[in-house]
Amino acid sequence: MTGRPPGARSIDDILADARRRLVRLEPAEAYKEFSVGDGLLVDIRPQAHRAAEGEVPGSLIIERNVLEWRFDPAGQARLPEATGYDVRVIVLCSEGYTSSLAAAALHDLGLLRATDVVGGYRAWRSAGLPTTGAPWPAAPDPTYH
Template sequence: MSGPRSIDQVLAEARRRLVRLTPGEAYREFAEGDAVLVDIRPQAHRAGEGEIPGSLIIERNVLEWRFDPASSARLPEATGYGLRVIVICSEGYTSSLAAASLQDLGLNRATDVIGGYRAWRAVGLPTTGAPWPAEPDPTYH
């Protein structure tokens, strides 16, 4: 599609390409070693909300460079284009855009977590850090 698009249109386009996971599905893949779970939340969000033990912390602004197998800035985990990357953010918006961007690089198995970290924590999956519940993030509606 050419021309201006709203962020809601961009998000909807991204999500049409993803097979998004519930927190439980994401946890199973991560716990079984079938996927890399990547937390893209900024440090302030992690400090306020807590973290997922064992997840990779990679802030959104460098995600593509860290997972592109052809990048000199890639992580050791970026072993190839078939890698299963599950992206998580606070509420599941930014992670959808990030996962679609990874797919644009050729990581076609990239996806994200429906509802993000808040949904993960709400169903009682492992976390560390901040007390719960966290205050709603005013940047999301």
């Protein structure tokens, strides 16, 4: 089959739908909430990306493939930080694409205060906010446009 099946959507459509549900934060806004304890900053990047790009000190490292299980307040695999449906989760990925989809998935669980960082870790680092680890990568991730 070469044509799109009925009901199928493009990733651009899915991303736009996810972002319509979020009140996204600029890096400085996310840092302010995180630094005063008003939100949990959750880095969902794979270990290889964190090793190549660096990390945000104090962020929770929860890779994308287990995020919903760790934050479902009714789930058995939840983290101690998953204290209820009103927890503020600020999701961080490399460039702010995957984090939007992840934050929308947290909305599906009932965590309606979940959001993400516009531009992701790269925008965070470009804004001069605290990071540790590796030097800045040379080029944007070609996965995204």
